[in-house]
Amino acid sequence: MATSDIILIAAVVLCAVGFAALCIVLLRVFDALRALRREVADMRALALPLIEELRSSTEDARSAMDGARADLARFDRVLGSAEAISEAVETSGRAARRLFAAPVIKAVGTVTGVKRAVGRLKSPGSKVEVVSEVKRRA
Numbered sequence: 001m002a003t004s005d006i007i008l009i010a011a012v013v014l015c016a017v018g019f020a021a022l023c024i025v026l027l028r029v030f031d032a033l034r035a036l037r038r039e040v041a042d043m044r045a046l047a048l049p050l051i052e053e054l055r056s057s058t059e060d061a062r063s064a065m066d067g068a069r070a071d072l073a074r075f076d077r078v079l080g081s082a083e084a085i086s087e088a089v090e091t092s093g094r095a096a097r098r099l100f101a102a103p104v105i106k107a108v109g110t111v112t113g114v115k116r117a118v119g120r121l122k123s124p125g126s127k128v129e130v131v132s133e134v135k136r137r138a
């Protein structure tokens with residue numbers, strides 16, 4: 001046998017050993033991929049109910065927020081109405097004070113004057129003087 005034959009046989013044997021090692025590595029990779037697929041399927045089976053529960057919770061939260069927004073809008077309208085009513089009452093109170101203040105003061109003064117006059121007329125021994133002419137300043 002010549003050296004070229006020996007080198008050729010060694011190369012073929014090395015290629016066969018390399019091919020066998022490559023097949024073993026590929027089998028290991030396929031086993032790992034199969035295990036990974038099983039784990040992904042298990043994770044998906046566990047995650048899908050959680051995702052559905054999360055969607056349900058999100059919908060509940062959304063409906064609660066919509067209800068709260070509606071309540072807040074209604075409260076805002078009620079508060080606006082209360083402010084408008086308060087403003088109207090305050091304005092009408094001010095107007096009533098201005099309108100009735102002078103006549104009420106005059107009426108109270110007149111009543112007080114009449115009471116004093118009646119009191120003087122009723123008191124015994126009091127002289128009532130009638131002023132015929134009032135002196136005016138020039």
